[in-house]
Amino acid sequence: MRSRASVLHLDMDAFFASVEQRDKPSLRGKAVIVGGTSGRGVVSTASYEARAFGVHSAMPSAQARHLAPQAAFLSGRFEAYRESSRVVMGLLHEVSPLVEPLSLDEAFVDLESADIDTGDVAAVRRLAATLRHQVAGRTEGLTCSVGIGSSKFMAKVASEMAKPGRGHQDHVVLVEPGTEADVIAPLPVRAIPGVGPVAAARLDRLGMKKVADIRQASREELVRELGQAWGAGLADLALARDDRPVISSREAKSISVEDTFEHDLTDRAECERVVDRDAALVCARLQHSGRFARTVTLKAKMSDFSIWSRSVTMTGATDSAERVRRMARHLLGSLDLREGVR
Ligand SMILES: [Mg+2]
Known part of the structure; x- marks a missing residue:
């Protein structure tokens, strides 16, 4: 700091949707949703008019259609x-x-x-x-x-x-x-950099919903519950202590999405749904970064904590959610589910 x-x-502000509204005046003032238009797609960006119906990014497109059936659904002009x-x-x-x-x-x-x-x-x-x-x-x-x-x-x-x-x-x-510590105190824990849905769920189980709740916990408690690196880092961030430098050229080499389940998965159809959704999410982020990818990796942690992983590299680079989904599904086909996926 x-x-x-x-x-x-x-x-x-609502970047992709705003570009669409700028380039097509008939869309101005209307609900515009940019994202995967197939049944399994996710919303990449929703205009503020669409957000008024509860639509937000990363939401399944099917749900967005249900909430805002009158919206213009666009696959995007990257x-x-x-x-x-x-x-x-x-x-x-x-x-x-x-x-x-x-x-x-x-x-x-x-x-x-x-x-x-x-x-x-x-x-x-x-x-x-x-x-x-x-x-x-x-x-x-x-x-x-x-x-x-x-x-x-x-x-x-x-x-x-x-x-x-x-x-x-x-x-x-x-x-x-x-004023930093006071400003962040009432925010949800998700406002802290690095705290995603899995971490937020874990903190929630510890009774911590807001940044202020994390500050109530001792550093020792956080380290005990969350491990050394993460617990200590979180204690600092909850006090707004952040010294990460601004770095000019940041090359992301990979983009990933992961899930942890309430129960180990053994059902193939269920695993396919997870893989489809994650392929859509990861491609939405890929498209947001303006980049393309060539290699798709599917990784699973089994009930005995062993790691299974398979990759496939395409001949050309893509940001197509449908293509990545097909690759990921293909990889999933070689995973033996009898043991259960964590
Ligand atoms: Mg933005």
Whole structure:
């Protein structure tokens, strides 16, 4: 955690859906859902009009259709998304040489490396406002939310608070240094970087729903329950202590999704449903990152904790959920389920 609010996080608003609404005026003001349009697809991005019906990203498309049958369902035009992303990332590079893209539509910017006095909070806010105007100007009207804080964690929390409908009309939130721990206390544990659904469920079983609940626990208790590395890391993050640097070129080599089940799975149809859903989720994230993949790996931990793993490499790279699903299903075919999958 820095003494100044010098990490900026910019996140485009409903990016894929907004590009569609920009390019096709008849979609403006309407519920637009971009994602897998097949029966097994997942929602990649929902416009704010669609979110009003309870639709959100990573939701199965079939459920989204049920909630918002009148919405426009689109499979996505990733070349158009990549093009707008390039414009936004280019703008961020004009602000600072140190930009860390997280996906096509969000990035961290290190303002310590920018031409600005980060001690001047008013100047930092002006920079953020100017940046939003430039993004809209150069992308023909796309909007974004900007968060600034003393760490990546805080900047991300701040941009989430700046999102439409959260009460900040200018869509810029700066978390003042010294207030970090208070700002995150009421947030759900999922707000902490690295806490996914599996970790959140585990914390929930320990009675911890909010960041403040984690702070009530002692570091020793967290280490005992969650292991050394994770327990100690979580204790620090719950106090907003985050020193992760902004790293300019981050090359994700792989993207993965994993599940833990209430009961070990032995039913093939059930395993197929899990594999189908995970293929859709992993491809949604692949598409968000603007990248393509060549190798699909399926990994299973069996009831005796042994690990089974198989991979297949395709001749060309893909971001097609249907193709990845077929590969993963093919791999699943060679897994002996009698023992049970954890
Ligand atoms: Mg976004």
